[in-house]
Amino acid sequence: MAAEKMALAKAINESLRRALDSDPKVLVMGEDVGKLGGVFRVTDGLQKDFGDSRVIDTPLAESGIVGTAIGLALRGYRPVVEIQFDGFVFPAYDQIVTQLAKMHARSLGKVKMPVVVRIPYGGGIGAVEHHSESPESLFAHVAGLKVVSPSNASDAYWMMQQAIQSDDPVIYFEPKRRYWDKGEVNTEAIPGPLHKARVVREGTDLTLVAYGPMVKLCQEAADAAAEEGKSLEVLDLRSVSPMDFDSIQASVEKTRRLVVVHEAPVFFGSGAEIAARITERCFYHLEAPVLRVGGYHAPYPPARLEDEYLPGLDRVLDAVDRALAY
Amino acid sequence: MAAEKMALAKAINESLRRALDSDPKVLVMGEDVGKLGGVFRVTDGLQKDFGDSRVIDTPLAESGIVGTAIGLALRGYRPVVEIQFDGFVFPAYDQIVTQLAKMHARSLGKVKMPVVVRIPYGGGIGAVEHHSESPESLFAHVAGLKVVSPSNASDAYWMMQQAIQSDDPVIYFEPKRRYWDKGEVNTEAIPGPLHKARVVREGTDLTLVAYGPMVKLCQEAADAAAEEGKSLEVLDLRSVSPMDFDSIQASVEKTRRLVVVHEAPVFFGSGAEIAARITERCFYHLEAPVLRVGGYHAPYPPARLEDEYLPGLDRVLDAVDRALAY
């Protein structure tokens, strides 16, 4: 059963299971992660198999969850904590940016913080307020954290393995609207390093960069563009911090045009950092400014408006056309 | 006494005094803001003159301070809350981004949130950990907030007046290392709108953009460059959200080169947003990529290293030279 087709959520479940199984120091903590198996069933069955001292239903207090996870890490544990939804990470924000991110540096390297913070994020599931946000920028700006987001089942599985093995805190953003997307997972072959981007599709006319839930959209956009005779390269960034600028640069030096797509608001979003850095690196290669497609500078809207708010096929293709028009 | 020379901290004090005096709904709240007058004496004498029901020493709980300020705003008050130092705003981050920023939109405009959050920020004062950070990006990314930072006494005075009058929440970043810098304050003439940038110095070869504590540094850099025959334009942004891109664009269309300077880490910092947007707006004008000078992707270092970490004259001039070399 080396390779198996499974849903992205199931891949994370399998990865957590493997980690719990192979390392007694690994813990899973969060609200409803135990008996219920999480509101998305990502931790389904884990408490049953590993007991409630390994898979822990916590009090309803996110700062407490991350704060105690820090203490457990100091004691030698490797906690994987779940934040139930993106919008609920902020009560824990202080512990994450002030303690979790800085403890290793503060101690001059004496203590390590192998804590994974799992956050189901992003929109597209028709949810109520606070259940559809994409706050990755707010973590990427903070030194000491690593920020990753898988786009498919195989990455979900392996990036979780690598995140748990990392001695640094990793904010692991799960693209919740892709939880049910199935993909091949080979549980024996590590696909590559955690923070390396992957060329999902080769192309020559323009590079589309995305991560997490937007990778699939970019693939669809590339399909659509291909029908119009445009060859788009699609890059799955996989990691937001660190960011694999080398891979973006290599692609842009070839295609000379770049469009970045993410759900998070454009203003101060990942696209800004990518545009700034790639423009600096590829100043003489770029035929067009780096264009950004993302959320607007507005709170995530009610569900009936989310299709207008979120980047969709047309908006991506519109940006592609604008970039190609330069 | 329309125009008077005063320190930046004193200008804020005078502005708060005026607001307390003219509007009974204005409150000042925070840790040690009352009897002590704040650890920087910014609220000195206010409790004595307006009483402890207007100038309120709060329990030591930042989430509680902002959360109760929200409730007071719902009751019709206009609280000005102080966060004692930049690094202590994070316990309040949830209330700020999830409640304060979103309440107006959530209520479809029915309730307003005229709350000012004062945050002394930035480094250069030789302080211990958490007392020198520049977290403005983490607020600018969040829709519903306005983010401003004065660079001089006159702006400190007037921008505070305008922030208090605004019906939106304003994060008011005070450049603490400039608290003692004196400047002319004319308490009768409003210099202009809150979110408009100001050309501090005209120039033709390159534009330096900064806000808050870095404006003075950029002026010094322009002085130094002038001696070498380079004409730098210096723009004081004043507002980080909204950002006056029109003024930056106008300047860059003239100078064709842009360097952004801020204390905050470069990665996902204001410079990224400025670079991305200005490159898009001025693609055919720019002779060089927008360069960024700021903090490194590392926790703010111990005081003995802060001069290496912070942008200084040489680093700004180095970036200027690099931009001019294109």
Added chain:
Amino acid sequence: MTVDSSAASEPRRSAAGKAGTTGSKTGTKRTTRTTSRSTTRAATGSGTRTSTDPELVQLLTPEGKRVKNAEYDAYVAGITPEELRGLYRDMVLTRRFDAEATALQRQGELGLWASLLGQEAAQIGSGRATREDDYVFPTYREHGVAWCRGVDPTNLLGMFRGVNHGGWDPNSNNFHLYTIVIGSQTLHATGYAMGVAKDGADSAVIAYFGDGASSQGDVAESFTFSAVYNAPVVFFCQNNQWAISEPTEKQTRVPLYQRAQGFGFPGVRVDGNDVLACLAVTRWALERARSGEGPTLVEAFTYRMGAHTTSDDPTRYRGDEERLAWEAKDPILRLRRYLEASNHTDDGFFAELEAESEALGKRVREAVRAMPDPDKFAIFENVYADGHALVDEERAQFAAYQASFADVEGV
């Protein structure tokens, strides 16, 4: 026959007026009593919850028998048969509304629904204790309180349908928007109450939250602020035994009402399925607030009969027996038994209520189905009160982008 909640507001005002005239200082003694037993529990050092529940304030037994309570009887002493029928009607209509909303979710008209089934007494009893000038800060489940405040129930459905994040003007009924992030509103309530005190008003504020929410730091901070500033606020915790899949033992090892004492104000546990007791205790607590005695914690001991929300499947984490045991304590049945035994009702009353109930269901159904999707440009509205250049720019880009489709369609 009206089927909007404002029809029910009469008993509220008159009842509250009466409560205001009764004594208010009895709380001191009670707290002492209820907390002294807790001490014993607290000191055992054991992390497990004992199965015996601590004493709670009850005025109506599950069988509908009125039992005497020396301390709280006064708060419902003058209650009329009509008012009692009003409470019954409130609970029945609220339950009906709730069931309708659950059905509408199943039919795809709502994206989600958070049912109050089982918590009607806690909500109607406390809601009816409030005065018009009081201010209410709900969580996301206080449909019964909203009803008492005169918020049109169809307004509650907008956010669950996904057309807005809150469809009513908080200031029209002094009923704040639903707050989804657990516990945050307790601080808003405290701040609001601080403002009430500053204004010299004698209004009170009531903040609702759940057993799960009690663990949030914000709730503790609201206890601290309200105690230090002696703010006129009542913290009304509906302990419905569950926070999604987590039983209350995952939040505390002693009864929740005891939490208040360590912050310097009284806490009391009331039978949350006894509408009369909830009315009395909340009146007492609000009266304390009004008369300058500061905050109170009321723990309404009740039960979430249904799923956490329509997305939840409670069979995964709890058994039927528990539910059955609580069904025997049903808040509506209990009051009905009392009304019938007291001859306060006749068949006509129940028949009329049934018809009213049907009409409400119909109105809700129709209103939801007629609820239009918001205008696309609503995304950009109300982000700021005073405007923001970037929002204007993005709105304009969006308009141009939308227009480009119109062009295409126009071709």
Added chain:
Amino acid sequence: MTVDSSAASEPRRSAAGKAGTTGSKTGTKRTTRTTSRSTTRAATGSGTRTSTDPELVQLLTPEGKRVKNAEYDAYVAGITPEELRGLYRDMVLTRRFDAEATALQRQGELGLWASLLGQEAAQIGSGRATREDDYVFPTYREHGVAWCRGVDPTNLLGMFRGVNHGGWDPNSNNFHLYTIVIGSQTLHATGYAMGVAKDGADSAVIAYFGDGASSQGDVAESFTFSAVYNAPVVFFCQNNQWAISEPTEKQTRVPLYQRAQGFGFPGVRVDGNDVLACLAVTRWALERARSGEGPTLVEAFTYRMGAHTTSDDPTRYRGDEERLAWEAKDPILRLRRYLEASNHTDDGFFAELEAESEALGKRVREAVRAMPDPDKFAIFENVYADGHALVDEERAQFAAYQASFADVEGV
């Protein structure tokens, strides 16, 4: 003659060993008692602090008289004159170290100093109660506890000089780094204690925090987590009456030790200027933790004799009388009186200690002055344990930039 703190560690271990053999279940009764009186206070509904202090555990009066305490005497029953002299020595050397650091700040050698003056008994008493395998989570003022844990005092000065953010290996002495952000460490301590319990170890954890910190949501959450998981942690609150300029009334309207009860574990107030009482009560609390009885809150009632830090000017917010009143309760003087009255000391002891004190001061002075500035590249070190491409890139740019100056200088 040694002047490092490790010399003082002997009494700690032996004393702790003895404490471990005495009974540990007496706490239950006491809490009941101390909290029952609190109830009365809590229920008054008044926001103001009364001037009479609630009863606190005291074994030595300010005059140095040993008073009996049925519940806590057992925890210091076997204490030897040598151990008592050890406690005295600890306090004297800690105060001396602290004074030296304050002086060094005045001389510009440190950027800041947070003095423990007045809190020696609370810190030495509790610190000496810990066992080597226990783990300590301090705030930023626990220089006395650090001393007891064997942390070289000069290591504490690095962060105040600005050469690092914490200069010791937390795991060498099971003494965590100073935490500046108020209250955060109580959660770390709780998590650590949860880990201890998972490991089946009988170590205990102690978390220090201040009266001001008690208002932070994180502290409340740590109470909740520790109670729910029955974690072996002692919360040691030094109520030094002030949080910078704010008196304790700005944080609570009832005594702080009562906070614990509402979370389901005992709280006790101890005379924080009585080193013997602090030792006894902390031993008791640690013993509870060890034997599976879960968390305890100890409020050490003490006084910050000096400024909040060297940046603070306390004359702006408090009068001299208060300070004078507390000077009469000085922790060192008190123990000295007791030692002298008991004939446990002679002039030689004091003279030797004075010399040791001088030597310590000298060593600290010299160490600080010799403390080099960190290497510039330290900015980029330890940001990550496993590296980060951007940090590598920025380090390289920084190196090139630095090298460009070398070039210039080289010319």
